[in-house]
Amino acid sequence: MTPSRATDNRRAVLRTGVFEILKALRSFSRLHGGDMFALLVFTTIWNANSEHLIGDERYKGIFDVAPDSANVPMTDDELHRAIGAPPEIIDGYVAAMIEEGIVERVPGGLITPRPVFLTPEMMDAAHEFYDRILGLVAALRAVGFSFGDEPMPSHWRGPPRSSD
């Protein structure tokens, strides 16, 4: 389904997209005792560790987990800034994750070590994550979001300009 250029379906697209993303977050929170905030802390750390690997052909396959040496540690300050919640809440979660062994403190900050991503639960989660992206694409297409190569909608104002 491809809406005409003049079709404004932005609110429908966002309603659907946010709902699907929250559903996914709730599902993945099972990896962290059913706590979505723990998932957010963990995901923020691994994302910071591997952000520079976006576009790196060596680590694009589902089984191509990057070695720890390729991780860029995230400092506690960076984590606090990224999440914005009270530091004492974030620090409590980090301490629990270090205790659990899913986060390590190394010179330079925090990393999520490679073996964590090789556990069956985490490999299943990676598969599920990808499948949920496919599901999200289908849900967005169903409410009229176009994934084609036709010109961007007339109301599109270009990429976000925030500084993040």
Next chain:
Amino acid sequence: MTTDSPPGTDNRRAIVRIFAHDVLRAMSSLARLNGGDAIEFLTFTGVWTLNSQHLIGEDRFAPLRNIPPDAFRRPATFEELQRLLAIPADILEPYVERLIEKDIVERSAGGGLVVPSAVFAQPMMLDATNELYSRAVALVASMRAAGFSFGDEGSNELDHGGHASS
């Protein structure tokens, strides 16, 4: 419609990495509406999502400026919010109270939680909605650049077997 990688190419981890990165960036940026606090942003988002999830597929409320009136919003209980967000109650409850104090969330006559329509009509909220849409479009471009196909040919489907590479 493009397919930038041959069918069967495994780029799933790259796509997951891009998707997670962009969603976190969007969340971090939009949390500015809630003083930069991701928990408050999630709480706010959880309430309005529960209020309006039954409107998915309603063409009347598809355009940006067609904000559903309060009468169409279904109040959410705290338990529903907690089930959706899966955040411990002792952390979540003060955030709900804070949003009520800020008049961003209201309690309905029946005690449920509602984000009133007036909140979404504010210029900063319309800007945020527009930004979120723009980020979705940019995410599509990033994923396509990494080889994700948005076509209907099904080339994104890969099996779940195999072993992790070293």
